[in-house]
Amino acid sequence: GAGVSQSPRYKVAKRGQDVALRCDPISGHVSLFWYQQALGQGPEFLTYFQNEAQLDKSGLPSDRFFAERPEGSVSTLKIQRTQQEDSAVYLCASSQGVGVSLHFGNGTRLTVT
């Protein structure tokens, strides 16, 4: 596709439910990032993939957060046993290579009730 595609655009989950957020990066982009953006804040780094390898997961807030990119293209961010503090916009970004400009998707807005 022309840009980074994320689905769903909106997700409402009851506290304690598991959710899965999908990211389709720009075709051929090696690097993929997940960021979390709380209301009124800038995005905060969660995790980074180079192809299928998860090279940095230092930003994941707890072990309830898990990300994968098994074939080096589509990525899924999974949040288990969601809590209210998980409510945020989750942004995916991709780039052609290391240190190159990121292209962001429009995000998934997660609301935990």
Added chain:
Amino acid sequence: GQQLNQSPQSMFIQEGEDVSMNCTSSSIFNTWLWYKQEPGEGPVLLIALYKAGELTSNGRLTAQFGITRKDSFLNISASIPSDVGIYFCAGRSDAGGTSYGKLTFGQGTILTVHP
């Protein structure tokens, strides 16, 4: 948590006015970037700065990479209504094991332009 302090938090200006916003950091960054985000969309890159002291323009936008590598500013000249949005600075360390380019973002400046 975030390391970048961005100011002002919000600005309300008249169409045609110039705008200035800045970002400071307690850490050195090797790259500074400025993004714009509109409601319901992801951030879009406006300007990238790669060298300390660098001054770069993109149309009505001008940004500078501070000499100390701990600050940057963005100016918008002759603002128009479509400049409305949230502007974020972001720094990239490109150091050692994090050379892939993880970004640290500021808190954002909300810009409102009155026609």
